[in-house]
Amino acid sequence: MNKILMSFLCLSIGMFSCNEIKDIEKEPYLRWVGDIQFDEEIDNPDFKLCYTDNNVRQYFNFSKGVQYKGEKPAIDKYFLENYKPTESKQIGFLRIRFIVNCKGETGRFRLKGMGQDYQPMAFDKSITDQILSLSKKMDGWLPIEMEEMNNTPWDYYQYLIFKIDRGNIIEIMP
């Protein structure tokens, strides 16, 4: 019964919001906290890892900070120029987590939203759709590598957190 209700809710809110709810649900432990398994319903099948799921690293394993062409200011500029503020009363944080493969391509995007009280919150579709779409179009992610491992580029998890205030992005992290 619960599954039917959840499916109905997901369908009625839309695919991306469903994605958000799905991420909030408790999962049994995977290999690592935050691992994103391929989901044929929402993930682009053309996005391929260079290695296996068990070899995806974390962004901070390389200790180099965010690796993006033009560094953090380029990320800020991209969203500042392309995100269109919307009519909304919501204030909170929206996190988008994804994988950057060894070629700098991205995939398996997952959203998670919360209010100022750190409780789950589904953001308006006008906000999530834009941020998801813009994040998918970012083309400056760089593969990262570790000197200790012969400078081989690895697949890694990256996230961005958007601080949202009434339809506006006011800060982007990390």
Next chain:
Amino acid sequence: MKLYLSFFFLAFSYNSFTQPNCNYFLNEGDTLKYEACLQTENAKGHYQFSKEYQIAMDKAIKIDPTFAYPYRAKSVAYLKSGDFIEWKRLIDLAVKYDPLGNLGYRASCRYQFFRDYGGTIIDIEELLRISNADIGHSANGNYHLQVVRALCYKALGRKQKAIDLIETQLQAEGYVIGIYDYIHLGVLYLENGDLSNAKLNFKKQQDYNDLAENHFYMSKVFKAENNLKKAKIELQKAVELYEIGYVMSDPYVHPVDKIFWSMIKVEQKSLN
């Protein structure tokens, strides 16, 4: 060398905050916490993100649900992966069962990872209220919590309050200067138009832990004084230090007042 040491401390501090001495609980007669503590030792050798680590901590919580340590230990992976909801649920429980030991940690993570300025201030001020001792440092060891508090007030537009807090902390007896304290204070003075105090602090930073940011902002001071010759010299020093990696750094987030190439380019253009 100082720079490398700070990197090491930063990377180290998140991964291994103090494992409690289980015998302490035994001596206190708290056998339940002793058993739970022994259980957390099963996580040793496992990566904090791994299911083996998480399960070991879950088992400890099952033995004693009032034991703060495993909640905090579990929370770290959620923090680093950007799962603010599960992180907050777990760290709130750690704070609930040991506020003195965890309020400062929660505060600095709220600041560092989520730029939750208001929430950070509330946590630090609550810690000040309940603590009789020095309130300690941020999770990464880079800042005293009073400096974190000051940076939050700055972000909320209260720059003079931020200056006062940092100046007071610098004068505290036995205070060990943070690796970026003078840069932040100098930038605050610069933004407030107090060029002389800005310069003073950038000079102090230069003697202590010279970084590209320090010269970048010093260049801005000279530019504001219309001394373009010195402004160019300082900016060139910033470029040289930037190129060899002597910059403000944090593997997880971008520190406040950190500079980037694009900022240097804009300054170079403005000085030509």
